[in-house]
Amino acid sequence: MSKIKKIKNYWELGYQIADIVEHTLTLPEPKLILPTGSTPLSLYKELVNRQLDWSSVTTYNLDEYVDNTIQDQSYRYFMVENLFKHINMDEDNIYFPGDTAVWPQMDYGIGVDLCLLGIGGNGHIAFNEPGSSFQSETRIVDLTEETIKDNSRFFPTIDDVPTQAVTMGLKPILSSKKIIIMANGKHKKDILEQAMYGDITEDIPASILQTHTNMEAFYCD
Ligand code: PGA
Numbered sequence: 001m002s003k004i005k006k007i008k009n010y011w012e013l014g015y016q017i018a019d020i021v022e023h024t025l026t027l028p029e030p031k032l033i034l035p036t037g038s039t040p041l042s043l044y045k046e047l048v049n050r051q052l053d054w055s056s057v058t059t060y061n062l063d064e065y066v067d068n069t070i071q072d073q074s075y076r077y078f079m080v081e082n083l084f085k086h087i088n089m090d091e092d093n094i095y096f097p098g099d100t101a102v103w104p105q106m107d108y109g110i111g112v113d114l115c116l117l118g119i120g121g122n123g124h125i126a127f128n129e130p131g132s133s134f135q136s137e138t139r140i141v142d143l144t145e146e147t148i149k150d151n152s153r154f155f156p157t158i159d160d161v162p163t164q165a166v167t168m169g170l171k172p173i174l175s176s177k178k179i180i181i182m183a184n185g186k187h188k189k190d191i192l193e194q195a196m197y198g199d200i201t202e203d204i205p206a207s208i209l210q211t212h213t214n215m216e217a218f219y220c221d
C-alpha cells in the first residue's frame with residue numbers, strides 16, 4: 001500500500017529528497033531520471049548547495065518539447081540553468097528523450113537507480129497524459145488542453161506553448177529501481193491522493209506507481 005509522506009514545507013521537501021539523491025550518488029555509476037517543472041526547484045537548489053560529486057552520474061530527463069520556438073523554455077535549458085551548470089556533470093552523460101541514440105536504451109531498460117517525478121494536475125507523469133498505456137514506450141505525444149494551459153504560465157502567450165513533446169513512456173519509468181513522486185501545493189493534493197490510493201487506471205497515469213515495490217510519494221502544501 002502506497003503512502004503519502006506529508007512534509008512541513010517546500011524547502012524541507014527539497015531537503016528530504018536531496019538526502020535520497022545524495023545516497024544514490026554513492027552507488028557506482030549512478031543513473032537518475034530527472035523531472036522539470038516548478039516542483040523540483042527546491043530540490044535542485046539544495047543539491048547545488050551540497051556540492052556533491054556528479055562526475056560518474058548519468059541523467060535522463062523525462063521529456064522535452066517538440067518544435068519549441070522559445071528556447072529558454074526548453075527543458076534542456078531549464079536543467080542547465082537550475083542544475084547542470086552548477087555541478088560537475090559530464091555533458092556526455094546528460095540525455096533527453098529525442099536524442100535519438102538513447103531512445104532504444106530508454107525503452108529497453110537502462111538500470112535506473114532513482115527516478116524523480118512530479119505529477120500534473122490531471123495525473124500525468126512526464127507527458128504521459130490520461131489514457132496513456134501503462135506499456136507505453138518513449139514517444140512523441142500531443143499535449144492535452146489542460147497541460148497546455150498549465151504550462152502557459154512559462155510562455156509569453158498560450159499560443160507559444162508547444163502542442164507536442166517527446167516523453168519517456170510509463171514502461172521505462174516503471175523499470176527504475178526506485179521512484180519518488182513529489183507534489184507541492186493544495187491544488188495537487190486530490191490528484192496525488194487519487195493516484196496513490198484510488199483505482200489503478202490509465203485515466204490517472206500516476207496510479208500505475210502503486211504497483212512499484214520501491215516507490216515513495218512526498219507532499220507539502
Ligand atoms: P509542476 O509540473 O512541477 O510545474 O507542477 C509537474 C508536472 O506537470 O509534471
